[in-house]
Amino acid sequence: MLQSHIHQAPYEFFYLRRISMISGNRGNRRENVAVGKTASQSSYVDTSISANNAVDDNTTQLSCILTATNQSYTWWEVDLGEQYFIHEVVIHFRTGWTWRRNGIQVYTSISPQQSNNGQPCGEQISGNMDGSGIPDVPTRTCNVMGRYVTLYQATYNRGTCGDYNCDGTTAMDFCEVLVMACTPNVKYGANCDMNCIQRKCASSSASCDVQTGNCGNGGCRPGYQGLDCTQACASGVKYGSNCIKPCDDRHCAPSGSYRSTCPAATGKCYWGCDPGWKEDDCTQACESGVKYGSNCMKSCDARHCAPSGSDKSTCPAATGKCEWGCTPGWKGDDCTQGTNLLSG
Template identity: 40%
Template sequence: MAGVGVLGVVVLVGWIQLTSGTGTNVAQNKPAWMSSVFWSSPPASAAVDGVILAHEFNYSVVTNTRQQSAWWKVDLQTQVQSARVTLYFSTFYKKRRNGVQLYTSITNSADPKEGNLCHSVTERADGTDIPDVLSVTCHGTWRYLTVYTETDNDGYGAVLQLVEVQVWICASGYYGSNCDQSCAARHCKSDSNCDVIGGLCDGGCAAGYQGTDCTQACTSVMYGPNCANNCSSRHCKTPSSTCDRVTGQCPGGCEDGWTEIDCSKTCTSVMYGPNCTSNCSSRHCKTPSSTCDRVTGQCTDGCEDGWTETDCSGKCKPGTYGRDCSRCGHCDVTCNYGDGRCPGECLDGFTGDRCDVDVRVSPVTTGVIGGAIGIAVMLLISGLMIWLLKSGRLKWIPTTTTDPQELRKTDTPNTGEMPTHAPDVKDQDYTELNEFTREKEQSLYNVIQNENNQI
C-alpha cells in the first residue's frame, strides 16, 4: 500500500502541473454513461468528478465482467479542437489497461466506435509497461469522447476500470501541454490561428525565428523566415559568415550585379552595377542598348565622343574632349567635350577650329633673326664709315701723338677738289683698311648663311 500511496502523490503532482497553467478541464462534471456497471462500481459520472485517487477502489468505475466489449462515454456539451485527454487508470488490475482505445466524434451514436480513433494502448498483456496516467492529444474538432475495449487480458472478458477522465483545453490566447504558452509571444510570418497544442503558425515563422511555434531565434550564421538562409551565401561587397538574423543585411552593400538588402538577388537584364542601381539605357555607348552585362555594364563598341569608363558613364573632364578625353586646344574657354571645337577665341599664338595649331615663332628663329639684324646694322655702319673716309668728311687720325701746330702746317690747301685720301694716310694704310673691311663683310655673310642653313 505504501507504493500505491506514492503513486497517488505522483499522480496528484501531475494534476497540479496541468491546472497551474491557463487550461480548463471541460469534461469535469459533464454527463457520462457506460455500457454496464459492475455491482460494486460507482456510476459513470464518478470518472468526471475531479477526484484522482487511483489507489482507492471506491473511486474507480468498472464495467461488468464476461462481456465481449465495454465502453464509457462523456458529452463535453461543447466542441473542442485538438484537446488533450488525460486518463487515470486504477492501480488495481493493471492487465485491464492493454487494448484500451479512445474515439472522438461530433455526434452521439449507438456505435461506440463512431468517429475518429484517437489512440490505442498496445503494450504487454499484463500492463506492467503501461503508465498509470495516459496523456494524448486528440486532434480535430469533436464533442464526445468514448473509451472502448474488446480485449480480454485476465480471463474475465473485456473490462474497463478507470479512475478519472479529463479533457483539457487552453484558455483563449494560450497553448501547450500546460496551456502556459502565450500565442502573442510567437513570431508568426502572418496572422495565424494558435494551435492549442504546439502553437503552430499556419504561414510559417517571421524573419529571424524558427520552430513549430516560431519562438526560437536564428543562430548567428542563419537569417530570414524560418532561419532558412545562410549568411555565407550572400553576395556582400564585404563577405561575412555571420549577419543580422532578421534581414541578413550587407552593411557595405552588394557585389556588382546583385541587389536586395541581403544581396541575394541578381540584377535584371536592364540594370547593372553595385546594388543594381545603374540603368543600361543611361549609358553613352557608341551603339546604344537597353540591356547590358549586369556586373560591369560594358559598352562593347566603345563610348560616344566626350564619354569614358567601361560603361561610358563618365563625362570627359573640363579641358578634355572626344572618345579618349584628349586635352583641349588653347581656347579662351573650355572646348566642346564632344568634338573639341572652341566656342570662343584662340589664345595668342594659336589658330584652328580647336585652337591647336601653333603659329608662334620659335626661340631659335627669333635668335637667328636678331643676329641677322645685328650683322646688318654693323655692315651698314662699317660702309658708312668707309664712305665718309673716302669722301673726306671723316678724317683718319693716327694714334701717334702729334702737335696740333704741326698738323695745321701740313693741312692741304683747299683747292676745291676732293682729296683722294685723308692727310697723313698712306696708300698702304688704305689698302689694309679695304682688305679688313672685305674680310669683315665676308665673315658676316658666312655667319648669316650658316644660320639660315641650320633653320
C-alpha cells in the first residue's frame, strides 16, 4: 500500500539541519528559507500525506509528498511568507519512483497559485520517461525576487518496475524542496556572502539590495564608493562622499617642503590653505571683494587703499594688494599696517 512507502516519520528523530549541509557555513552563505513555511498542492493521493512534508527540513525518504495520479496536470507550491531574492531551488526526489520526475518545471511568483504562469527557474527537469538520466537531487537557478515557489508537472510519464509497467501519469513525489535565498536586509550578493551591516552607506537606515547591496539615493559615507559603498577611495587620489573629489583640486598650504596628505573622508589640509582659499579641504575661493588671504581670514574693508580718481582698488583673494598704494599713515601691500606717523 502507498502508506507503507510514504509516511511522516516522528519529527524529533528525523530532523536534519539541511541548511548547513547544503550551504557550508550558515552565517556566510545562502539560507533555506522554505523550512517550516506553508505548502499546498493541486491534488492528493491521500489527504493524510501533507504538502508540508516537503518543507519539514527532512530529506530522508520517510517524509515526502505525492500528488494524485490521472490528472491533466499537478502542482505543489510553498509560500515563503515574504519576498526573497531566490537564488536556486533544490529538489530531493524519492529514489524508488524515478518515473515521476521527467517534465517538472520550477516557477517563482509574487502571487499565489500561478500554476505554470510564474517566472521559470532554468530549464525543465527532463530525461527519459522512466526518469533515467535525472539526478536524485537536481538544482534549478532562479536569481529573481519571489514569494511563492511552484513545481508544475503536465508530462505523462511511464516507467518499468521489474516485470510490470509503472504508470507515473502526471503525479509528482519528492521528499524536500530547498529554496536557497538571501535574508532581506541581512545578506546580499551572488552567494549571500556579503553582510549588509558592513556597507558604508551615508544613511544608517539605507535599504540593502539583495543582489548588489546598493545603498540607494543616499550614497556612501565620505571616503567610500561603489553601489554597496564598500570600496575605499584611492589613497591620495580621491576623497569625500562617493570619492568624487580629486585631491589635486585642493589648495593646501605646505609645511616647509611637506604637502598635506589627503584623508579619504574629508580631504582636510592639515596646515591650512594657500592664500585665497578656505574650508577644511581648501577648495572654496574667498568671496570676491569681501575676504582675502590664507583661509580667507582678512576683510577687504579693513584695508586702507589709496583711490585712483573715483576708483577704489580691487581686492585680490590671495593678497588683498592695494593697486595704487595706501592712504597716508598705512603701509604694506594690503595697507593694513599703521606707520605710527606723528601728526603736525
